[in-house]
Amino acid sequence: MKHRGFRYRIVCLLISLAHPVLSQKTPGDRMRIAAEMEKSIRTEMLNKWYPQAVDKEFGGFLSTFTYDFTPTGPQDKMIVTQARHTWTTAKAAERYPTVTYYKDNARHGFLFLRDVMWDKQYGGFYNLVDRKGNVKGGDMKQAYGNAFGLYALSAYYHMSHDTAALNLAKKSFAWLEKHSHDPIHKGYFQHLQRNGTPIKRDDSVPSTSDLGYKDQNSSIHLLEALTELYTVWPDPLVRERLDEMLRLIRDVITTPKGNLTLFFQPDWTPVSFRDSSEAVILKHRNLDHVSFGHDVETAYLMLEASHILGLKNDTKTLQTGKRMVDHALANGWDKTVGGFYDQGYYFKDKPGMSIIRESKNWWSQAEGLNTLLLMADQFPNDSMHYFDQYKLLWQYVLTYMIDHEHGDWYEEGLDKDPKRKTALKGHIWKAAYHTYRALTTCVDRSKSKSAGHSSANH
Template sequence: MRHRTVSLFDLLGHKPRIDGSWRIFLIAIAFAFVNLPTARAVDPAAENSAPQQSDYVRLAEQIESHFLGQVLPFWFPRCIDEQHGGFHPHFRSDGNPGPRNEKTIVFQARMTWVAAEVARRYPDRKAEFQAYAEHGLKFLRDVLWDSEKGGFFWGLDENGNPLPSYGTEKHLYGIAFGLYAASNVYRLTGSHDALALAQKTFRWLEEHAYDKQHGGYFEAYHRDGTPILSVPPDGANGRARPTRDLLGTPYGFKSMNSHIHILEALTELYRAWPDPQVKDRLLSIFLVVRDKIAVEPGCLNLYFTPDWRAVPDHDSFGHDVETAFLLLEAAEVLGIPDDRTTRRVAKSLVDHALEYGWDSKFGGFYDKGAAFGPPYGLEKIWWTQAEGLNALLLMHELFGQQDSRYWTAFLKQWQFIRKYQVHPQAGEWFDTVLPDGKPVEKDLGHIWKAAYHNGRALMLSASRLRHLAGLSGKE
C-alpha cells in the first residue's frame, strides 16, 4: 500500500510563530501521523531486490516529511534570539529551551548555513528562512567577527563578551564554519555583505593560517592570528589554563577534523566565488585529505605533526563516512567528478566503516574502533547516523548496480533512525543512543548539536532519491 506522508504543516498551515510548549505537542501529533501502523519505512522484500522508482519516491517523501515536519520546526523559529542576536543553542532532553546561551561560531554558523540551504531548496519557505539566514549572517559579521584583528572568535557570552573557557583564542575549525555559512548565504541572496565576509575570511586564513612549507593549515591562533605551536601560558588570550586547543587537539599538531571541514568550506566558497586562488587552495586541501589523511584500508588518521606524519589514534566511523561525501562533493566542484582515485578512496572509507563499525543486527554505525579490530565505542551518535545515511545513499548511486549492500544498509539505517534516533515527542534526534537503541538522556540542542548534520543529510537524501527516481536533478 502506498504511504502518503503527512507533515506538520499539512496539519497547521504555515504559521512560523508558535509557543514552544504547543509546538512540541503539535510535533508529537505529526510524528504519530508519520508513523501510522500501516506506514512502513521499508518494504522488507525491497531489502533483497533492486529498488524501483516507487521505492525512491516513497522514501524521498518520508525523509522530506520528517525533515520539514519534525526536525525543522523543532529549531525554527524558536531558536531565533531576538534579544541578543544569533540563535539560541540550548534545548533540554525533553525539547524545552534551556538557559545556556553562549554564542559559538560553530553553532551560529551551522544554523546560518541550514537556514540558507532551506531557503535555497524550498521556494515556499524562502522568505521565512532567508530572513533567518540574514539574521545569522548579521551576528557572524557584527559580533563574532573580530573587528580589530580579523578572524572569528570561537565563542562569546550572550552579550558579546569573551568567556574564560575560550578567551580570544581562534581556531581553524570554527573559522571554517563561518566561511561555510557566509558562502551559502551569498549563494542564496547575492548579498555583497555575505560575499565580503566570505572573502575576508578566506584572505585572513591565507595570511595567518596556511602552512606554506608543508601544506594544510595551522589550527590554533592567538587573537592577532599568530599560530600557537606549543602550550601557551596560563591566561594567554584570556583563556584559563589551556592544555589543548579549542577543538581538543594538542597544540602544534594538525587534525583530520579541522581539515575535512575547511575542505567543506572551501568547496562552498568556490561554488559561490569561482576565484582561481580559491580553486588552488581547494585543490591543495582536497589532496591533503585524500592522499595524506585518508589511508588504507579505508580509515582517517586523526592527528599529524606539522609535516604530516600521522600520530596513532582511533578510527572515527562517522568522520570516515562524512569524508567520503566531502571528497566526492569537492571533486565535483573541482570539475573531476569521475576521478577514479577519489572514488576509490571514498568507497574504501564507507566499506571499512561497514565492515568494522556497522551494527548488522539493529542498524546504525558505532562511534569508533581500531583499523583492524572490533569497535569499542559502541554508542550511536546523531551526527554519525546522519552522515552514514547520506554516504550510503551516495554509494548506492555510484556503485549500486554492482553492489546491493549499500541500498540494503541505507534502508536499515533509515529504519534505525526512525525507530530509535528520533525523539518521539520532540521530533529532533537524540544526541546518543545505546547499541540497542535505548536513548541516553542528553540535551537535544547544545553548542555542538545544531540542525546541520541531520538537516543536511535529510535534504541531500531526499533530493538524491528523487534524482534516482528520475524526477529531478540534484545539486
C-alpha cells in the same frame, strides 16, 4: 530547480557518473524513504528549531534546549553553532521559498556573524562568546570554527545575493590564507592566537591535548567550506586551496585501510599511540582512534569537492571514498539493527578492529545515510549492498534516533544509551546542520534517480 541551488546540482552531477546499470529493484523503497525524510525535515526538524532558536534579544541563535525543546542554561554562542544555524536557514530559504522566516532567520544569523563573532581588530572569528556577545574562554581562534564561518557566509550569499556577505567571506578566506595556511607543508594550522599567530606545541602541553596539532576534522570542514565558497566565488586561489585540501585528505590523511588519521604534527607525521600499552592508548583515545562517522562523511565531501573542481573521470577520489565506506561497513557497522559505532581501534596484539566506543552518535548516522545512498547509485551491483544498508540505517534512525514526540534527533541511539531520551536536544555542538544536509541530499538524489538519466542534464 533554482530554489534547490548548489546541493541539488551536486546530486545530479554525482548521479550522472553512476554505474550505467542502475538497479531497478527497489524504486518504491527509494521514494517511500524520500517521502518519510521530507516529512521528517518539515515536521520533526526545521519546525522545532526555527524560528524559536532565534535570539531576538541579543542576536544570533540560542544553542541549548532540553529534550522537549525548552531553552535552558546560559546560552553561550560558539562560532560553529552560529554558522551552522545560518547555513541551515539559508539553505532552507532556498528549498522552501514560501516559508519567509527562513530567509529572515538566515539574515539574522549573518548579522551576528558579522557584527559580533568577527574580530574587528585582528580579523577572524572568535571561537566563543556569551549570550550577550562578550568573548569567553580566552581569545584563541581555530581554523575549524573559521571554516564554518566561511561556509555559512558563502551559503548565505548564494541565497541572498547580499554582497556584504560575499565581502566578509573574502575577508575570512584571506585571513585564513595569511595566518592559518601552511605554505611549507600545506594544509592549515588549527590553533591560532587572537592575532592569527599559529600556536606551537611544546613540552608544557599535556599529552592528551590536541593543541598545536593539525587534524582531519578541521581539514575536512575547510574542504567543505572552500567547496561552498568556490561555488559563489570561483577565484583561482580558492580553487588552488580546494584542490590542495582534496589531495591532502585523500592521499595523506586517509590511510591505505580506508580510515582517517585524526591528528598530525605540522609536517603531517601521524600522531599514533599504537605501540603503547592499551591503557595509554585508551587514555589518548581522543587523539588516536578510528572515527567511522568522519570516514563516511569525508567520502561524500571529497566527491563533492572533486565535482565542483570539474575533475573529469576522477576515479582515484571515487575509489578512495568507496574504500572508506567499505572499511566503515566492515569494521564499524552494527549488522543486526544498523548504525555506525562511534570509535574503533587496531590494537597491535588483537586481531582486526576493536570497538572501543559502541555508542552511535546522531551525526554519524546522518552522514551515513547520505553517503550510503551515494555509493548505492555509484556501485548498484556491489557486494557491499549499499542500498540494503541504507534502508537498514533509515529504519534504525526512525526507531532509535528521531524523537517523534518532541522532534529532532537524540544525540545517540537509544539502543545503546536509553538515557539519551531525556538528554539535551540541542547544545553548542548539536544543531540541525548534519541532519538537514543529509536528509535533503538523500531526498533530492532519490527524486533525481526516479526521474531517470535525464537528471544528469540538470
